[in-house]
Amino acid sequence: MSKLKDSEPADEELVKAINQNDHEAFKQLYYRYFKKLIRFAWYRVHVTQTAADLVQEIFFRLWIKRDKLNPAKSVKAYLYKSLNNSIINHSKLRSSHSASIENFSDEKILSDESGSDLKLDVENAINNLPEKLKIVYSLSRVEGYKYSEIAEICNISVKAVEKRMSQTFVLLRKILNG
Numbered sequence: 001m002s003k004l005k006d007s008e009p010a011d012e013e014l015v016k017a018i019n020q021n022d023h024e025a026f027k028q029l030y031y032r033y034f035k036k037l038i039r040f041a042w043y044r045v046h047v048t049q050t051a052a053d054l055v056q057e058i059f060f061r062l063w064i065k066r067d068k069l070n071p072a073k074s075v076k077a078y079l080y081k082s083l084n085n086s087i088i089n090h091s092k093l094r095s096s097h098s099a100s101i102e103n104f105s106d107e108k109i110l111s112d113e114s115g116s117d118l119k120l121d122v123e124n125a126i127n128n129l130p131e132k133l134k135i136v137y138s139l140s141r142v143e144g145y146k147y148s149e150i151a152e153i154c155n156i157s158v159k160a161v162e163k164r165m166s167q168t169f170v171l172l173r174k175i176l177n178g
Contacts, residue, residue: 029062040138041087062082065133136154
């Protein structure tokens with residue numbers, strides 16, 4: 001499938017090629033989503049290595065189940081949904097669901113222009129959000145997805161995404177303003 005190397009094929013084309021055991025197509029899909037998925041996972045688990053491990057596992061399972069992939073369905077939604085489920089399972093296995101202060105000192109999400117106290121306050125406020133709100137917020141503000149894309153990834157309506165974002169901002173204001 002040499003034409004995959006020359007241009008940016010659609011996800012659907014990559015999935016069709018992956019169905020046919022095309023390693024190059026799999027590699028392109030991997031590089032297309034790997035960093036975005038790690039950011040999404042890190043935002044939830046707050047440990048870079050754990051985020052990378054969870055994403056690697058998703059791609060490993062995708063390759064194993066490649067013959068069952070449906071090119072007509074969004075592979076992006078499949079990846080995010082699978083990763084979300086893996087994160088939930090990972091969290092259930094851990095005794096503590098909150099990230100430690102040490103992890104925040106090594107990892108940066110907010111810009112350096114903000115004070116470190118504000119960064120920590122915002123991170124803690126986001127971590128205290130309900131899971132559904134945290135996912136939608138992360139996809140929108142960290143990953144930069146449009147509401148329609150988030151709706152597809154989370155398998156909810158665009159109105160539900162809008163409502164969750166609105167709820168998120170209300171809760172964040174309450175948490176941050178004390």
